[in-house]
Amino acid sequence: MKASDQTCTVTVDRITDLSPTVREFTLRPDGGAVAHAHAHAPGSHLGVEVPVGERRTLSRCYSLVGLPGDGVWRIAVKHLPDGRGGSRAMWRLEEGARLQVRVPASHFELDHRATEVLLLAAGIGVTPLVGMAQALAARAAVRGDMKVRMVQVARSEEELVFSDVLSEALGDRLRTVATGAGQALDIEAEIAALGPQAQLYVCGPATLMARVRGAWAAAGRPAVQLRFETFGTSGAHAAQAFTVKLPRHGLTLDVPADSTLLDALERAGVEVLADCRRGECGLCVVDVLAVESGTIDHRDVFLSATQRAVGQQLCACVSRMSGRAACIVLDSSYRPDATA
Ligand code: FES
Structure with a gap:
C-alpha cells in the first residue's frame, strides 16, 4: 500500500542524453493529470512504474527537474550498470513509450521564510x-x-x-x-x-x-x-540476492539483486506502508527479528546511526542484506502507532 496512490499514464515525449551516464526523459501526462504538471513544488518527485518485462514493473522515484509550467514532467536517470535494474530499464525505453506514474509528491520542500x-x-x-x-x-x-x-x-x-x-x-x-x-x-x-x-x-x-x-x-x-x-540506492555493498523469512505470514522469499525488499514483499502480497521509496520518509520501516546470516546494508537516511547500529529495524524500500547466503527474519506488521 502506498500513501500516494493517485496514478496516471504518461508518454515519453523526448529522450536526451545529458552526459555519458545521465539521460533526461520528458514525460507528457494524459488528460486531466496535466494540471499536476503545473502544480508541483520544487523538490517534488514522481513515482514511476518502470517496465522490466511483459508483466513486471519496478517502482522507482525520480525527482522532477526544474519548475513546472509547460505541461510536461522532466526526470533524469543515471545509468547504474550494477544497480537494482531500474536505471537499466529506464535506459531501454524509447520515445513514445507509455508509463504508469504516481502524481508528484514532495518530502523535500523549500522553506519560503529562509533568507x-x-x-x-x-x-x-x-x-x-x-x-x-x-x-x-x-x-x-x-x-x-x-x-x-x-x-x-x-x-x-x-x-x-x-x-x-x-x-x-x-x-x-x-x-x-x-x-x-x-x-x-x-x-x-x-x-x-x-x-x-x-x-x-x-x-x-x-x-x-x-x-x-x-x-x-x-x-x-x-x-x-x-x-x-x-538517492536511496548507494549502499556499502553491491546489491545481491538474499532471503527473507516472515514467520507471521509463514513465508520465505528470495529477493533478487535487481529487486528491492519492498518490491519483493509487495509481489508476495505482504502489505507494507510506503511512500517515498528512497529511504527518506520512514513509512516502510520493518522490524528485524533475526539476522540468520550476512549483514544489513542500511541505505536509508531515515534511521539514526544508533538505530542502524542496534539493527532492530530497516527501511524495506532501499535497505537490503549483503554477504554470502544472506538471510534475515522480519516482522512486517509491527507498527507502534497502529497499536496505540
Ligand atoms: S518508503 Fe519512505 S523510507 Fe521507505
Missing part, C-alpha cells in the same frame, strides 16, 4: 535542486535580503549535468567541483561561510549525507536548518 540558503548537490542529486535554485534565484531577484548560492559536485566536468541551467539562474553564485580534475569539496568551509540563520539543502549519495550531517552537527548548527534527500 539565506546554500544548495549542495552531488552527482545525480542535482535533479531536485534545479527547480529549487530557479525558485530561490527568482525570489532573491525581488528581495534584497535574500542570499542563495549553490555548490554542484560531480566526478568530471561532463557529469556536471544541468550546470548550464543552474548558471543561467544563479550566475557566479554557482560553484562547480569536478573531483576527477583534482578539485575538492570542503564541507566544513562551506558551512563556516554561512550566516547563523542559513539553511542547507543537500542531495547526493548516503556517504555525502553522512559527512554533511556530521559537519553540520560539529559546527553546532540546528538540525532543523539542514534538509536533505538522497
Whole structure:
C-alpha cells in the first residue's frame, strides 16, 4: 500500500542524453493529470512504474527537474550498470513509450521564510535542486535580503549535468567541483561561510549525507536548518540476492539483486506502508527479528546511526542484506502507532 496512490499514464515525449551516464526523459501526462504538471513544488518527485518485462514493473522515484509550467514532467536517470535494474530499464525505453506514474509528491520542500540558503548537490542529486535554485534565484531577484548560492559536485566536468541551467539562474553564485580534475569539496568551509540563520539543502549519495550531517552537527548548527534527500540506492555493498523469512505470514522469499525488499514483499502480497521509496520518509520501516546470516546494508537516511547500529529495524524500500547466503527474519506488521 502506498500513501500516494493517485496514478496516471504518461508518454515519453523526448529522450536526451545529458552526459555519458545521465539521460533526461520528458514525460507528457494524459488528460486531466496535466494540471499536476503545473502544480508541483520544487523538490517534488514522481513515482514511476518502470517496465522490466511483459508483466513486471519496478517502482522507482525520480525527482522532477526544474519548475513546472509547460505541461510536461522532466526526470533524469543515471545509468547504474550494477544497480537494482531500474536505471537499466529506464535506459531501454524509447520515445513514445507509455508509463504508469504516481502524481508528484514532495518530502523535500523549500522553506519560503529562509533568507539565506546554500544548495549542495552531488552527482545525480542535482535533479531536485534545479527547480529549487530557479525558485530561490527568482525570489532573491525581488528581495534584497535574500542570499542563495549553490555548490554542484560531480566526478568530471561532463557529469556536471544541468550546470548550464543552474548558471543561467544563479550566475557566479554557482560553484562547480569536478573531483576527477583534482578539485575538492570542503564541507566544513562551506558551512563556516554561512550566516547563523542559513539553511542547507543537500542531495547526493548516503556517504555525502553522512559527512554533511556530521559537519553540520560539529559546527553546532540546528538540525532543523539542514534538509536533505538522497538517492536511496548507494549502499556499502553491491546489491545481491538474499532471503527473507516472515514467520507471521509463514513465508520465505528470495529477493533478487535487481529487486528491492519492498518490491519483493509487495509481489508476495505482504502489505507494507510506503511512500517515498528512497529511504527518506520512514513509512516502510520493518522490524528485524533475526539476522540468520550476512549483514544489513542500511541505505536509508531515515534511521539514526544508533538505530542502524542496534539493527532492530530497516527501511524495506532501499535497505537490503549483503554477504554470502544472506538471510534475515522480519516482522512486517509491527507498527507502534497502529497499536496505540
Ligand atoms: S518508503 Fe519512505 S523510507 Fe521507505
